[in-house]
Amino acid sequence: MSRYTGPRLRVTRRLGDLPGLTRKNARRQYPPGQHGQSRRKRSEYAIRLEEKQKLRYNYGVSEKQLVRYVKKARRVGGSTGQVLLQLLEMRLDNTVFRLGMAPTIPAARQLVNHGHVTVNGGVVDIASYQCRPGDVIAIRDRDKSRKIVETNLSNPGLANLPSHLEFDKNTYVGKVNGVIEREWVALNINELLVIEYYSRKA
Known part of the structure; x- marks a missing residue:
């Protein structure tokens, strides 16, 4: 199915x-x-x-x-x-969602599939990509990409950022510092x- x-x-x-x-x-x-x-x-x-x-x-x-x-x-x-x-939580689409770049996981998947997201400096358009500790997730340096995320950040899906992630709202750059802990699963x-x-x- x-x-x-x-x-x-x-x-x-x-x-x-x-x-x-x-x-x-x-x-x-x-x-x-x-x-x-x-x-x-x-x-x-x-x-x-x-x-x-x-x-x-x-x-x-x-x-x-x-x-x-x-x-x-x-x-x-x-x-x-x-x-x-x-x-499941460490998938790229879910990580983009938890960073606040998208209001829902389907919206985050679309963001990834359309090539707006980079991982460690390279564009990754596979939503199921498994994020690892140390990965740097950012938005491509294009006006179109930045405008989409800017709109999404003004009204994020989940308010609290999990402890294994960090995110700079000025540069739209996030980092995976570890593996998510059970209590942070929403x-x-x-x-x-x-x-x-x-x-x-x-």
Whole structure:
């Protein structure tokens, strides 16, 4: 299944607040559809599926990409769930979003895809690029690129800059100082349920 491009509020009504997907708040706080307001008991599978969908929609990855990230996280030592979140958070599109250069992750992805972002002095137009400690992320020295970011910085998506990042608003240059810590992940999610979801499918 490819990346979702449909109505975003419909997703947030069903899954709850997804800070990376949209900044808008739904007027109706119950899931869409005919049975949205009916209270029915959810199965354990449904709960795990919902947590997995939160990850997919918030970070804008396809099912195939997410499976690849889960497999990669399993190969790394430590908590698989935490490593999975770190892999997703350290993507270039998400890092641009967390630096405040874009209001949402889809907007950050567009910024990257259109060649407005540089990493260590070279243009990188791959949104899934994995940022590493020491990487310097900047906006290309062009009027068009700088105007877009200037507009976005006046109304950022998330107010707090994570501890692993630093950003100079005058030069539009950010730096990755480390790997994100669990408490700085803005998405409200139980990552262990996501790992359980894929464990049971395997």
